[in-house]
Amino acid sequence: NISGALCISQAWPGMARTIYNDHKRFLETYLTPYPGFFFTGDGVYRTSEGYYQLTGRLDDIINISGHRLGTAEVEDVVNHHVAVAESAVIGYPHEIKGEGKMLAFLPLKHLSWGYCTATLAAELRELISKKIAKYAAPEYVQVTRPG
Secondary structure, three states, rough: OOEEEEEEEEEEEOOOOOOOOOHHHHHHHHHHHOOOEEEEEEEEEEEOOEEEEEEOOOOOEEEEEEEEHHHHHHHHHHHHOOOOOEEEEEEEEEEEEEEEEEEEEEEEEEHHOOOOOHHHHHHHHHHHHOOOOOOOOOEEEEEOOOO
């Protein structure tokens, strides 16, 4: 049971080889952080049984009122809600705070499709406020339901 950065030791077909017009940035981003390995930018958790679970991007940071907040941190809290199957947190420009925050692509578990969006949004804001901080609570919650 260990968490860390997902790095790959061998090349694979279709692997990125550069960034257009900025090879130095490619090297600094993907090859310099862990010499001898390709750094994917993702966090990963490995269970004692050897299974891997991606935990989110390590470089996705939202700046809210001067607080730097990792999107994976918020997604982890949201994904613990009984009705939520998975989540994605993204930032958006905000006149006062610099960046606001929004939960998008929030599919519900099959048995939770009848869940009221307003109730779910309130529960998620409360959960995030308790587990992280009040400033981290999302202003918008977008629930997606199957068509």
